[in-house]
Amino acid sequence: MKGDSKDANASSPGLYTPSLVLYAIGYITCATIGELTESAQPALIYLVPVLLAGSSLAALSTGQFKDMLQYKDPQPPEEDEAAA
Numbered sequence: 538m539k540g541d542s543k544d545a546n547a548s549s550p551g552l553y554t555p556s557l558v559l560y561a562i563g564y565i566t567c568a569t570i571g572e573l574t575e576s577a578q579p580a581l582i583y584l585v586p587v588l589l590a591g592s593s594l595a596a597l598s599t600g601q602f603k604d605m606l607q608y609k610d611p612q613p614p615e616e617d618e619a620a621a
Contacts, residue, residue: 552605555595556588563587 563584571578596602 552592552595552599552601556592559587559591560584562591 563586564580566587567578567580567583570583592605593602596605
């Protein structure tokens with residue numbers, strides 16, 4: 538998510554802000570259901586579907602869905618063995 542501002546296509550919005558809003562919605566939903574039912578609720582029951590569906594819709598609407606599916610975590614630079 539750090540890479541949102543460093544994307545090659547700087548004119549397209551990143552997915553960080555929509556994901557943050559969606560997380561808040563999922564959390565509030567979980568807390569509300571927990572209060573209404575007066576029982577503990579596993580947060581992932583609400584967070585995972587909200588984040589997956591919402592992030593997918595946000596990526597589809599901005600044309601970043603393929604990029605989102607092909608995301609690979611950047612690897613840290615390898616240290617030179619000669620320097621050790």
